Amino acid sequence: MTVDPQPLALDIGGANLKAAHPAGAILVEPFELWKRPTELADALRDLIERSPASDQLAITMTGELCDCFATKAEGVDTILDAVVAAAGGREIRVYQTDARFVDVATARDNALKTAASNWVALAVLAAELCGDGTGLMIDIGSTTTDIIGLAHGRARPGGATDSERLARGELVYTGVGRTPICALLRKATWRGRSCRLATELFATTLDAYLYTGEIAEDPENLFTADGRPATHACARDRLARMFCADRTEAATQDIDRLARAAIDAQLDLLAAAVDEVASRLDARPETIVISGSGEFLARRLVMHQSIACRVIALSERYGVAASHAACAFALARLVGKDVPCASS
Secondary structure: OOOOOOOEEEEEOOOEEEEEOOOOOEEEEEOOOOOOHHHHHHHHHHHHHHOOOOOEEEEEEOHHHOOOOOOHHHHHHHHHHHHHHHOOOOEEEEEOOOOOEEOHHHHHHOHHHHOOOHHHHHHHHHHHHHOOOEEEEEEEOOOOEEEEEEEOOEEOOOOOOHHHHHHOOOEEOOOOOOOEHHHOOOEEEEOOEEEEOOOOOOOEHHHHHHHHOOOOOEOOOOOOOOOOOEOHHHHHHHHHHHHOOOOOOOOHHHHHHHHHHHHHHHHHHHHHHHHHHHOOOOOOOOEEEEEOOOHHHHHHHHHHOOOOOEEEEHHHHHOHHHHHOHHHHHHHHHOOOOOOOOOO
């Protein structure tokens, strides 16, 4: 019996490309869009070819914010051009921040509604999982964190654009991979005394979590601050440079304190945002839906906040891959549905 092809969902970010198919196949590929915008079509074509057969593409994006584009509208246009080039004649449906699918022409004409729409798809899924009570969605990725209020089966965002959500604590520009350590800390303990840190992209949160073992080593991953492998040893070297030191000068205890101080600072930053978003709910959160490559940190955040609630982890419900590509996974489930996302 021939099985009809199903839609393939693509989440096109500035640092990663993610694909999810209703049959269960999920792909995540690092892709530095700001460095390689002219190669996007080829990268998308490769993802499509490696995914199960599809007769339609469902698209969401955040890559339009990359600084290789003069405006978001230019970024949206460029990304959509690449999608059209890679689609091979497949129908293209573009998801927007009002939780509706539109055609490519409409998406171009309404660029600000097309920009940064991926969180909406995940918020709709999270609200469905939350049910009739109140709750929060916490999705922590490599670069950013999305925190959205949920109530009565609907997402309750206070903002629609990245700028609006940034102002309201719903978008926190920190994640478990690409956040520079110097964005979290100004000083750390060095040889028993407080020491200013270099305000340079020597190390990122990936290094802190590699060093503590909370992110597994991946020698093939070269998307690091210095382009060297994502290993414990290389992470130690990168962290040492925050003290303007190298491996021969940095004591293990100083590197350990630095890594843990950065993690604590990130937790405090996220905790403040959770409190802000939760304060706008009518009642205390009864359910928290967590996802992302930083799902482990989201779980720790819930414990850090001592929030007594039910925790739904996408990794446990749908698998680790689905959690890491949560927005694409949610979008794949939404194709064929137009589920409104209520604004507060």
